[in-house]
Amino acid sequence: MTLVHFLQLNPIIFLGFCILIGLAVGSFLNVVAYRLPVMLDRDWKSQCRELMELSPGAAEEEAFNLSQPPSRCPECGHPIRIRENIPVVSFLLLRGRCAACSQPISVRYPIVEAATGLLSLAVAWHFGVSWETPAALFLTWALIALSLIDFDHQILPDSIVLPTLWLGLILSLFGIFSDAPAAIIGAAAGYLALWSVFQLFRLITGKQGMGYGDFKLLALFGAWLGWQSLFQIVLISSLVGAVVGLSLILFMGRDRTIPIPFGPYLATAGWISMLWGEQINRFYFTWAGI
Numbered sequence: 001m002t003l004v005h006f007l008q009l010n011p012i013i014f015l016g017f018c019i020l021i022g023l024a025v026g027s028f029l030n031v032v033a034y035r036l037p038v039m040l041d042r043d044w045k046s047q048c049r050e051l052m053e054l055s056p057g058a059a060e061e062e063a064f065n066l067s068q069p070p071s072r073c074p075e076c077g078h079p080i081r082i083r084e085n086i087p088v089v090s091f092l093l094l095r096g097r098c099a100a101c102s103q104p105i106s107v108r109y110p111i112v113e114a115a116t117g118l119l120s121l122a123v124a125w126h127f128g129v130s131w132e133t134p135a136a137l138f139l140t141w142a143l144i145a146l147s148l149i150d151f152d153h154q155i156l157p158d159s160i161v162l163p164t165l166w167l168g169l170i171l172s173l174f175g176i177f178s179d180a181p182a183a184i185i186g187a188a189a190g191y192l193a194l195w196s197v198f199q200l201f202r203l204i205t206g207k208q209g210m211g212y213g214d215f216k217l218l219a220l221f222g223a224w225l226g227w228q229s230l231f232q233i234v235l236i237s238s239l240v241g242a243v244v245g246l247s248l249i250l251f252m253g254r255d256r257t258i259p260i261p262f263g264p265y266l267a268t269a270g271w272i273s274m275l276w277g278e279q280i281n282r283f284y285f286t287w288a289g290i
Contacts, residue, residue, distance in 0.1 A: 097219065120140065
């Protein structure tokens with residue numbers, strides 16, 4: 001009996017495995033969301049120093065990446081032990097506080113871990129035991145990381161976006177989610193669509209309405225899901241962004257002059273389109289009588 005056949009006969013094991021992997025990946029995504037922007041900032045400063053022929057700063061000489069230095073409490077420097085780093089469970093056992101200094105731990109960590117686990121479960125449930133599942137899981141995890149980073153820093157790192165875009169094009173060669181012609185056209189059309197809107201908005205207002213990372217993210221979805229999905233993704237993301245943005249301004253008093261990152265809304269719309277895009281289109285055509 002092959003592993004695929006075993007998982008098909010035991011869906012509970014398959015779904016349980018996916019949610020556990022999702023919880024573990026969610027813990028890692030917390031690290032990515034915090035450390036990757038710092039790594040990019042250090043890299044930019046290092047390049048500037050190199051161009052200006054300056055000596056490296058003290059911070060640049062210290063190893064800092066996704067694995068080094070080991071995770072520790074930002075308040076007291078207590079190293080996070082393995083038993084203190086079990087997704088969600090450790091937060092509950094520690095009652096949301098550092099084991100050494102009792103300082104509160106951000107509730108964002110278990111929320112991201114739990115959300116990643118639940119979204120991974122949704123993907124596994126939807127696609128079942130198929131090649132689409134590992135691909136969709138990877139895209140889901142990449143979108144979570146991008147959303148967190150864009151929310152915190154208003155950037156969508158090329159180091160995540162571009163490899164994921166290329167992976168979508170490669171998958172299209174095997175007919176996973178889309179075929180190659182639709183994926184290639186989708187990648188180009190996705191980028192050019194938002195780039196054109198950006199240029200028109202800047203021409204009319206003299207301001208920049210969005211960042212280049214948003215163009216690349218929509219191109220990513222075009223590569224994964226084909227050009228047919230682009231209008232739906234833009235529409236859903238615009239509606240969600242408008243509702244959330246107005247809610248933040250009206251009910252939470254957010255300053256309307258502070259830019260709201262568009263990446264998380266694009267990511268949400270693209271994820272929804274990946275799972276239920278065909279059903280949404282079918283409902284729309286039925287409702288419109290087409």
